[in-house]
Amino acid sequence: MSPKEKAENLVEKFESLNSIKMSDDSRIEYPTARQCALIAVDEVLNALEEHRWQNRLIMDYWEEIKQEIKSL
Numbered sequence: 405m406s407p408k409e410k411a412e413n414l415v416e417k418f419e420s421l422n423s424i425k426m427s428d429d430s431r432i433e434y435p436t437a438r439q440c441a442l443i444a445v446d447e448v449l450n451a452l453e454e455h456r457w458q459n460r461l462i463m464d465y466w467e468e469i470k471q472e473i474k475s476l
Contacts, residue, residue, distance in 0.1 A: 407465060411472030414441035438473060445470045 405413070418437035432440070448466050452459045 407468030408472045410469045411441070411476060414444060414469070415473060415476060417441075418444075438476060441473050442470065445473065 415434070415437050418440040419432050419434060421432050421437075421440075445466055449463060449470070452463045452466065456463065
């Protein structure tokens with residue numbers, strides 16, 4: 405999956421989440437879903453940072469995803 409496809413996929417997953425306080429037909433608004441996706445990517449990047457020398461290609465992939473989310 406390309407970084408752009410993964411970025412779109414992550415935002416869509418957060419958009420479709422139902423909150424306990426939301427009605428069944430409600431959706432998280434796009435800006436909130438986008439922010440949640442960025443938080444998730446930051447968590448992945450922070451975990452990978454501890455093993456940077458082993459995971460450079462993986463970190464580059466997730467950095468690209470982060471940039472794609474920001475450009476959505």
